[in-house]
Amino acid sequence: MVNAQLERAADEQAGSHGYIHRKDDYLKRLTRIEGQARGLQRMVDEEKYCIDILTQVSAMAKALESVALDLLEEHLAHCVVEAARAGGPEAEAKVKEASGAIARLVRS
Amino acid sequence: MVNAQLERAADEQAGSHGYIHRKDDYLKRLTRIEGQARGLQRMVDEEKYCIDILTQVSAMAKALESVALDLLEEHLAHCVVEAARAGGPEAEAKVKEASGAIARLVRS
Amino acid sequence: MVNAQLERAADEQAGSHGYIHRKDDYLKRLTRIEGQARGLQRMVDEEKYCIDILTQVSAMAKALESVALDLLEEHLAHCVVEAARAGGPEAEAKVKEASGAIARLVRS
Amino acid sequence: MVNAQLERAADEQAGSHGYIHRKDDYLKRLTRIEGQARGLQRMVDEEKYCIDILTQVSAMAKALESVALDLLEEHLAHCVVEAARAGGPEAEAKVKEASGAIARLVRS
Numbered sequence: 041m042v043n044a045q046l047e048r049a050a051d052e053q054a055g056s057h058g059y060i061h062r063k064d065d066y067l068k069r070l071t072r073i074e075g076q077a078r079g080l081q082r083m084v085d086e087e088k089y090c091i092d093i094l095t096q097v098s099a100m101a102k103a104l105e106s107v108a109l110d111l112l113e114e115h116l117a118h119c120v121v122e123a124a125r126a127g128g129p130e131a132e133a134k135v136k137e138a139s140g141a142i143a144r145l146v147r148s
Numbered sequence: 149m150v151n152a153q154l155e156r157a158a159d160e161q162a163g164s165h166g167y168i169h170r171k172d173d174y175l176k177r178l179t180r181i182e183g184q185a186r187g188l189q190r191m192v193d194e195e196k197y198c199i200d201i202l203t204q205v206s207a208m209a210k211a212l213e214s215v216a217l218d219l220l221e222e223h224l225a226h227c228v229v230e231a232a233r234a235g236g237p238e239a240e241a242k243v244k245e246a247s248g249a250i251a252r253l254v255r256s
Numbered sequence: 257m258v259n260a261q262l263e264r265a266a267d268e269q270a271g272s273h274g275y276i277h278r279k280d281d282y283l284k285r286l287t288r289i290e291g292q293a294r295g296l297q298r299m300v301d302e303e304k305y306c307i308d309i310l311t312q313v314s315a316m317a318k319a320l321e322s323v324a325l326d327l328l329e330e331h332l333a334h335c336v337v338e339a340a341r342a343g344g345p346e347a348e349a350k351v352k353e354a355s356g357a358i359a360r361l362v363r364s
Numbered sequence: 365m366v367n368a369q370l371e372r373a374a375d376e377q378a379g380s381h382g383y384i385h386r387k388d389d390y391l392k393r394l395t396r397i398e399g400q401a402r403g404l405q406r407m408v409d410e411e412k413y414c415i416d417i418l419t420q421v422s423a424m425a426k427a428l429e430s431v432a433l434d435l436l437e438e439h440l441a442h443c444v445v446e447a448a449r450a451g452g453p454e455a456e457a458k459v460k461e462a463s464g465a466i467a468r469l470v471r472s
Contacts, residue, residue, distance in 0.1 A: 057414050070405045077398035084390045090381050090439040091465050097432045098468040101425060105254060105472065108421045113247035115414040116228070121239050124232035131229050139221035141415050144422040146213060146253055147363065148429065165306050174300045182293035189286045198273050198331035199357050205324045206360040209317060213364065216313045223306040249307050252314040255471065256321065321470060329463035332444070337455050340448030347445050355437035362429060362470055 058118025059111055069107050076100040108145055112138070166226025167219055177215050184208040216253055220246070274334025275327055285323050292316040324361050328354070382442025383435055393431050400424040432469050436462070 059066060076096065083093050120138055124131040167174060184204065191201045228246055232239040275282060292312065299309050336354055340347040383390060400420065407417050444462055448455040 057411060059408070059414060059417075060411055063408060063411075066408045067405055070401055070408065074398055074401035074405070077394055077401050081391055081394045081398070084383070084387060084394065087381060087384055087387075090383060090435055090443065091461055094432055094435055094439075094465040095468065097428060097435070098465075098472040101428055101432075101469075101472040104421060104425055104428070108418055108425075109247065109251050109254060111414055111418055111421070112250065113243065115418075116224070116246065117240065117243045119414065120224070120228065121232040121243065124229040124239075125235070127233070131232075132225065135221065135225045135229065137415055138224065139217065141418040141422075142220065142250055142253075143217050144419065145250075145425075146217065148422045148425040165303060167300070167306060167309075168303055171300060171303075175297055178293055178297045178300065182290055182297070185286055185290035185293050189283055189290070192275070192279060192282045192286065195273060195276055195279075198275060198327055198335065199353055201275075202324055202327055202331075202357040203360065205320060205327070206357075206364045209320055209324075209361075209364040212313060212317055212320070216310055216317075219306055219310055219313070223310075227306065245307055249310040249314075252311065253317075256314040256317040325463065325467050325470060328466065329459065332440070332462065333456065333459045336440070336444065337448040337459065340445040340455075341451070343449070347448075348441065351437065351441045351445065354440065355433065358436065358466055358469075359433050361466075362433065 058114035062110075062114070066107065066111070069103065073100060073103050073107070076103065105145070112141065112145070115141075166222035170218075170222070174215065174219070177211065181208060181211050181215070184211065213253070220249065220253070223249075274330035278326075278330070282323065282327070285319065289316060289319050289323070292319065321361070328357065328361070331357075382438035386434075386438070390431065390435070393427065397424060397427050397431070400427065429469070436465065436469070439465075 077100065080093065080096055080100070083096065116138060120131070120134045123134040185208065188201065188204055188208070191204065224246060228239070228242045231242040293316065296309065296312055296316070299312065332354060336347070336350045339350040401424065404417065404420055404424070407420065440462060444455070444458045447458040
């Protein structure tokens, strides 16, 4: 909690995005997702059973969705909250932008 | 824009939720969705073709999703932004809560 | 199992759709979904908290999705399998049509 | 059309899966998806704006979903239709299995 606040304060000073202090975690997860994409190519190449391929596709889609939901939560906690605190019309613009991203996620 | 700001100021005074000034719009849309649910019962009862029923289910799901996305946007624009402006740990709690709702939407 | 086969044989004779022998179950679920739509109107009308409304929307969306998945499974088990057994180009058309319905579900 | 039928006949003889004659297309698309996963790592590493990352995540999720829908359609057109034509309880098992895969896709 205190750590999170210190991190947040540091972020604000640096003008950086919310996800930055968990950059390594995101990179690790995206590397694993890249590996899943390669695994799928291998399965197609080795002519594995369609249903087994689809099961892997669903697992990969879930992993990607989970990255998106975490990024979004940090975006709301940092960029949107900061804009609201700064006052002015910026908060409204940030909310509109975040809502667009949420709609794209819900529909994908 | 000015209207939106006046409405927001009124909401804040009243301590009410963001969607309230569009209550009639939401009620109208939810009434239409209720009608779609009744229409589906009629289709099943009259033993319509499965694919036609599924097409109506998808239309209804889209209408419901659209209500959810609008409610969520207003929640972010009002409750979350207000909590951020008020300062304190409340904003963090609101973001966590909203993120939970987003995750449930993405997964449903 | 034997029951299912008898039902299927009866369906084929009657030229009816796969979901028919579970008509009452579908009607019950759709009536419950209609009730959820009415419950949402009540929540909006009583100005309940946005997040609680969104939780109910997600529950309703899940119930609707579950109806769709069951209808689809029965459609595949009956209409598509029957068309395949009958031979000819009909099976291909049925698969195309079912795939369109699946895509609409996945995207809604 | 004649080509598709020849291909299908060849598949059946070879006992292979429906997607095989479009193997190259699937491999190309999955390679592109792998590239998108690498692009996302680059964006995180270069600390790009969250919303831009989320836009790319949605594009990648859509590409993956589209691969899944195509694989599923070919699975229905080949494996499920073949099982139905062969007669016996196999078709029922194949439909159950495909329905499970569809449910996982809809929920992911």
